[in-house]
Amino acid sequence: MSAKSGEASDALCFLLTNDFSGLTRGRGFPASALDQFVKSGCGWVHANQALTPFGPIAANHPFGPLGDLRLRADPSTLVHHDAGDGSEPFHFILCDLVDYEGNRWDCDPRSLLQSAIEKLFEETGLYVNASFEHEFMMTNLSENAPPFSYRAYRLIDKLCGKILRAMQDAGTGPEMILPEYGAGQFEVTMQPTRALRAADNAVIMRELVRELSRREGLHATFSPKLIPNGVGNGVHVHFGLLREDGTPCNYDAQGPGQMSAPLAHFCAGILRHLPALIALTAPSAISNLRLQPHHWSAAFTCIGVQNREASLRICPAVSGASAERAHHVEFRAADACASPYLVLASMILAGLDGIRNKIALPELLTADPSSLSEAQRNAGGIHPLPGSVPEALAEVDKDRELKSWFSEDFWNCYRAMKRAELGMLEGSSAEEMCTRYSQVY
Template structure:
């Protein structure tokens, strides 16, 4: 059967795009890559280019595939899915300053160089199946899992074949909603896995005649689809470096300072981690989705949550300790979101910030004075407010090349203009069809 090999990159609006060729030409393309255009980074989710992008019609780039990211999957009812994730480079092969994947590499290198920490990450995805003719079933139930059969086992098998190390598949709280997780990996591999997982879920759902949507909301009053980014650290010798049982929440001193940096810069981070107008229908209090910039211990209303450690024989707390950033969704580019978190944490380490107080109840139920004492501040409630915080945070601006920051703002302003007149229902429908 004929097939195509596709070199892929994921842009500012988390759309994975690329160019394909016949397998017989693979060796040459692995060496020289294929052509790409700077203004492709200025595409909105609706395939209109932001007019005030930094490049216009000028410039040429290359998609340079990473051989370690090869995926080839059969059994999807069409031709095999054969892909490579790519870095965007100049014509001479040097990294392009606006390449999200290369930015994540720079963040990882900076954290190890300056703090001696190597990040380990995992992306936890929620999505909904649209178009399936299923009878109702209780949330989290075996009935909800079995009525989708063989989707669950088929998905886990495909993820395993693709090298993603799938960990768990479960029916979630929302209507026809599922969650899927993969084992932790190095930061770059984790972000690659996030992109691959979304791609494979959509392929398999389409094969069943359904549509899988990772949109933050598919209905205004429905349960949101989040992406939780789990983080832990190892030192340069590969030993766990996240846990200290003598400290609050069990976080090591370095992990606590890292968490402080994330909390301090969280309002600006939302422009990269919750970067669509629809994201803010999800980020509201009482929805376990993170509406306040604070650190919590096993508190699902905290935007940064220290995850529980099983207290069972044979469990090594140092190996399983981690925290998760919850104010993320699938309209975010995984490379940019994770790079931003790493840079934010590194700022906390550079400044020697103290670990934030633990907020272990819903901040919206506190008084203003209580929230102020704990440093639990309401996060931006709209994309324009997040973009304003993004532009105002000098540290965040220093992490990104100015041209990338300018492009992001231009794209998001264009995106906002294209949906300005939509009702919440229309907004959900529009994004559910894309994400």
Template sequence: MSDHSLITLVTTDHAGITRGRALSRAAYEADTTKTCGWVPANFSLTPFGEIAFPNPWGSAGDLRLKPDPQARFTCHPKGAATPLDFVMSDVVNLDGSAFAACPRTILRQAIDALKKETGLSVTASFEHEFQFTDGAGEGAPFSLAKLRGMEIFAEDLFTALDQAGLGPENLLPEYGGHQFEVTVKPAAALAAADRAVALRAILNEVARTHGRTITMSPKSAPDGVGNGLHIHLSLTDENGRPATYSAGGPGGLSDRAARFAAGIVRHMRALVAFTACSAISGIRLQPHNWSSSYTWLGDRDRESSLRICPVVTMGGKTPDAQFNMEYRAADCTASPHLALAVLIFAGLQGLKENLPFAPVFSGDPDLLSPEERQRLGLHRLPTSIDACLAALDADGTVKSWFDPLMIESYTGMKRKEEDLMAGLSEEERCARYAEIY
């Protein structure tokens, strides 16, 4: 390895894009407190590289990327000329204090608030769906033939993920054309979001070394199968014991987990502004699409937006440690840190307000009358950037979780993103996002 090999200090911004600056690896390892410069206006960058204007930052101000040595990810995929080496960083002010718009800091604030006010902690994992855009990965859905066609790619991917400490679990040949899903082991909330960032980077790196191109965009074509980001989460109590399951609870949820879920369902329309808010996310969030379309808590139902997941009891296994919920109204245009932060904040809100349990619904909301959907709390999710931001603006509780400057920056960036897509057909929009994500 050369004396000038590099490590990159990275942050994943409000658009879910990982950005950063490289340092000499030797210099970083000699002083892991070393920081590098950053700019406030970077938080107003759209996915397409334009800075939204006006924004609260302007051209003034300086920040630092402060690396977290516990969140370093290193691997050397087969065929790569050099190792992939990066460390997740907090965006801080020059005096080291937290910067209000840093997604990683916001997630940490949510984690700390939940712990302080309830004693609970969240364990999470992010499942990523992706598609090959170069014709690779052909085959029948879920078939061995489809998987075998990408066996070498899969082995190299798992090796790289393992080198980086992500704990790869499954590579699934998915339903869509050229589509797969990759999963890694769950971790504490902050580490889980960091791992989601690392997985995206490593997946793209392995694809590049194989001469392949992939996309994790929510839609590569309007009539194609969408790529979701499924966020699994469970609760542990003050003593580190599983706290999500109770045999007599609604859908098997414990009292606290049910109220946590109720908070997510109550605020879900506004949460989508942070979990699935691109100009094409709404094409995926449609009924009868094995996606999400309503504010809906379901028991093992893949159309629900918050799904109570199944457990395996064969071989004497017990539900307690397995039991978890899956938030499905998310995609890879979201920042993993912001997405998980709003889920935790919403769950905490449900606990603080002692919300009544959300109905566990099974069926087809489209077959119900408007009155019945209202009674069950089944409301359509927003399906455009404008609708997402309107739902966020209408929910003062969700807005209160953030510094006003962060909200101003985020909403301004999203409005600019929508402006950049104006006049394009759905096909053209999907093509643009597939190039970025």
């Protein structure tokens, strides 16, 4: 694995990790030394996991100045894209964080996802197939166009073509690129693949969109909200279960929502733990502004067939398609302030708990949950999601099962990082918070 032919000797390649803040950080080296760094990795520091999205590191994280880690490259994630315009090639590899003996670190999101995948397979013989839908907004377009319109696409047609080619070069070929509902809003949907690769693809796609937009003089943001009362950007995770031979294990014509028993239990586990999961899947100070009724988002713990106000939406096969292959579920309570690895790791472990304990699926919801009375929602096991990060972390403390999935160091560091993040926003208006997050994400 050597530098690309003809590449400038001073071009850089980066080893990257996606951290608790959902941001991608790392270290660069001459691309001519790529083989060496793939073999040896490079140094990293425990305390870096306590970096907040706004820059400063949390003062009360558990690691202090001690210890060293390694960024261990996964060569299958190598990205090299040369736009041919004289700019530096986009060149990086995603990594695991390991100790000096090569063991996975229990606070590394990518390693935690791999461990969750392995645990699910060991206990059930199943894998998760997943696909991310990414919504983002261009904040400085010269004009706006009607929602979902071809005109909206034509405003950034050259950029969309560049995104498509770059993603194809990276092996992450998108399923679709489309204009969305909000002003300057677009969506990229990814092709389904195994869980680890799906999370890798999510990280790669976000970095490509940000970089290629910057080169066009545009600012792309994946922030959950650009303005408090505006349209939100979500990260919808489509998922299903696969047997060891790769065949789907999702469809049963007689099951609830035509779901197989394993998938129904998997979804029931997610719903049981969802109030605490929110601390990891929608973890910013403005995430709750999107998770509101009537936002086609997720404000309650519920599941329904093709119900876009449900936190879990069952997606049946379209007419003429193979139900066995196409049937799956969409998780709607996530955004890009979360690490894709932590989103999938927590979902898988919640789903495994559902399968392990044969948790019963609640009744499928055929209405907007906010249209029901509180008594009706309570009777259906439908509960409002936490309205803030502190409320979600309080749910973590109540959910002993979920809390046990990750180490004490994990939770101490994660909480310290979140406290520091929220502290830097203290006294800010909702508008000011939206602006700060849009500048980072």
